[in-house]
Amino acid sequence: MEQLEKKVVIDVKDLYKTYMVGDEKVRALDGVTFQVNEGEFVAIVGTSGSGKSTLLNMMAGLEPPTKGQIQVAGKRIEKMKENQLVRLRRNKVGFIFQSFNLIGTMNAEENVALPLMFRGVDKQVRVKKAREMLDMVGLTKHRKHIPTQMSGGQQQRVGIARALVVNPSIVFADEPTGNLDSATTEDILGLMRRLVNEQNKTLVMVTHDRELAQVADRVIHIKDGKIIKIDINKKENVENEEA
Amino acid sequence: MKFKDILGLSLGNLRRRKWRTVLTVTGVFIGTISVVIMLSLGFGLKTSMTEEMSSYVGMNEITIQYNGSDSSMQITDTKLSEFKELGFVKKCDPLLAAAVELEQGKWSISATIIGVSSDEMAKIPIGEGCAPSLDGGELEVVIGNQIITDAYDSRTYYYPYWENRELADMDFMGDIVYFKFPSKDSFRIDEDGNVINTARKKIVPIVGMVEGDINTYNKYSYGVYAEVESLKAYLKKVYKGGAIPGQPTDRNGNPLNYWVYQMVTITVNDKEDVEEAVAYFRELGYQVDNNQEWLEQTNSILFIAQCVLGGIGAIALLVAAIGITNTITMSTYERRKEIGIMKVLGCDISDIGGMFIGEAAFIGFLGGVVGVILSYGISVVVNILAGPMAAQAIEISNLKLSVIPMWLPFVAIAFSTLIGVMAGYFPARKATKMSPLLAIRNE
Known part of the structure; x- marks a missing residue:
């Protein structure tokens, strides 16, 4: 069973990203190579300016690399046009933001249903799906609340529900607890961990906090655009597989 | 989406x-x-x-006039029968105009008696009174509803309507109106320098008035209309075989035995024939007017x-x-x-x-x-x-x-x-x- 090859969903090879700051070249990413397997929870940890956010943005197709290859869900994305990238995100990718980024004029239910609207799903169907998601993240009573009527933790739960509503094969999370207090942080991380386990989702989370990263299966440490260390916290998964 | x-x-x-x-x-x-x-x-x-x-003229009508000096071009009864032979012509309605001075009390109006065919006469909308009888008998006329605005005082040449928006107190329908038909020398100046009007003064019954009040204009509003054959007969009688103003004479001023019409309205068979008809008569040298062209312009x-x-x-x-x-x-x-x-x-x-x-x-x-x-x-x-x-x-x-x-x-x-x-x-x-x-x- 341990010999069974896990499916690779993200394959990053020799990734470089160079920015021009004035006349100076800044290497945000300096030859990064790694893979993420299906059903894996990977944390990318680094200080501010380490290149971790750049890496995430590139995997999500939000900015193009200077050099190198990125394969996401079996597709090479580094040369894709924007509309192809949008389509890929729509069909395969969920995204959780640091500042939640809910649409202020829409209530929780509508926010969660939004990615389904982009897919052209009928209103009744998407509302039903959005409700299921809100039930799952424990916000059954807050369906009709707009973002300003909810706490940060509740907003992020909506954000998570929105990321998962399209049943994506990969979820990216960009400092998902960066705007939350420690109690809520634990709460949210627990929720994310649970979802990965229960639904076999692949989750890539970026954070600056080494402590928080421990919830992940694998922790990729990044500094000055290079991977300096990869920790494997296999305990739980190993237990699960042996059971 | x-x-x-x-x-x-x-x-x-x-x-x-x-x-x-x-x-x-x-x-x-x-x-x-x-x-x-x-x-x-x-x-x-x-x-x-x-x-x-x-409302002026039907769309399949054209009017032609001749203003030149070539007497062979003049619109006569002979010409009319020639026109009627043309394939596209349905009918010809000649128009004969004769100058006349209407007079009642101190008021005068310079007008034109227009002789039209009975078809044309039937088109005139009559308000007060009735249409002239068309039996070819005594001359009867219909008078335009706005003609009174042209009335002037024959001694002072005061035009009450045009100068003061007042109407002259003339009564066309109830009172006698004199029709003065001018001759070549209507106005003669005698030895003392007085102007003597020698026009022939007649009474012509006005049997009707064109429909509409003083502010309602239509193309008949300023005319005096009579049936053309009656008018011809009447003019002959008035001028007693002498020259009729506007009608042809020989070198010595004696009248010739045919009439010249000022205008003829030609009805063509179809709207589409208008263009052909206009071109034809223009080619001959007539002045041709028609609605369609005017409308296009x-x-x-x-x-x-x-x-x-x-x-x-x-x-x-x-x-x-x-x-x-x-x-x-x-x-x-x-x-x-x-x-x-x-x-x-x-x-x-x-x-x-x-x-x-x-x-x-x-x-x-x-x-x-x-x-x-x-x-x-x-x-x-x-x-x-x-x-x-x-x-x-x-x-x-x-x-x-x-x-x-x-x-x-x-x-x-x-x-x-x-x-x-x-x-x-x-x-x-x-x-x-x-x-x-x-x-x-x-x-």
Whole structure:
């Protein structure tokens, strides 16, 4: 069973990203190579300016690399046009933001249903799906609340529900607890961990906090655009597989 | 994304910024009103003129006159029978004019007795009295309803109507009116220098008056009409075999034994024959007039007028379009983050563009609808307030200054919507190019 090859969903090879700051070249990413397997929870940890956010943005197709290859869900994305990238995100990718980024004029239910609207799903169907998601993240009573009527933790739960509503094969999370207090942080991380386990989702989370990263299966440490260390916290998964 | 959903997002965004939407829509409806009203003025003029024209002469009629000196060209009975032989001619109605001075008390009117065929006579709308009997007996006439405005005091040459808008106290129907037929030497100056009027003074019964009051003009309003054969017989009698003014004479001034008509109205078989007939008679050297040609000329002038009026209106609409562009541009900048989020969540780029174009189009559409509704109101007001004044100024009865054709509201709304789409296009395109990273950045 341990010999069974896990499916690779993200394959990053020799990734470089160079920015021009004035006349100076800044290497945000300096030859990064790694893979993420299906059903894996990977944390990318680094200080501010380490290149971790750049890496995430590139995997999500939000900015193009200077050099190198990125394969996401079996597709090479580094040369894709924007509309192809949008389509890929729509069909395969969920995204959780640091500042939640809910649409202020829409209530929780509508926010969660939004990615389904982009897919052209009928209103009744998407509302039903959005409700299921809100039930799952424990916000059954807050369906009709707009973002300003909810706490940060509740907003992020909506954000998570929105990321998962399209049943994506990969979820990216960009400092998902960066705007939350420690109690809520634990709460949210627990929720994310649970979802990965229960639904076999692949989750890539970026954070600056080494402590928080421990919830992940694998922790990729990044500094000055290079991977300096990869920790494997296999305990739980190993237990699960042996059971 | 479903069209319905894109529209829903657009409307939601407009509702979010109600006040701004209202102001932008206001710009558009003012623009729409100015275009619709300006065009309606053009249509009003056109409709009134067309109606006026067709009340003059039927569309398959042409009139020909000869003003030259070649006596072989003159319109005589022989000529008329020649014309009738032509394939496209249905009938010829000659017109014979004779100058006459109407007199009652101190008032005189210089008028023309117009002899027309019985067909033509039947077309004259009679108000008071009746039409002349057409049995070829004694001469009877119908008098124009506005002819009294030409009355003048024969000694002082005072024209009460033209000078003071007063009507001369003449009674055509109840009292005797003298008809003075001029001769070659009607006015002779005697040894003492007095003017002696030697015109032949007769009494001709006026049996009817053309329909309409003093302010209602039609083409018969200023004439005195008689049946042509009776008129010929009467003139012969009045001038006792001598020369009749306007009729041909030989070198010695003796009358010839045929009549020359001043004009003939030729009815062609079909509207399509008009062109051929006009060309034919023009080729022969006659002066030819017909409605259709006149109408075409008038239309081309009116078309230019309408373009100018529409152009003036279009300036307001252009300003409104700039307003839309401005509003949508603002909206895209305010919602940069939202656009970024939508892109990250997988919203098609074209749907984002569509959302903003939808907003712009809806502003245009709403402005068009409101503009059209208000235009109808303004059109009514214009017709009530300015209509009578304009009617007097250009001497057209029943003038409707502003006419909105059935199709205009639909075209106006479609056009203002299109303007909205065009005005929204560039800001929308800009919106689609905004980076999704804007969603990630934390302010």
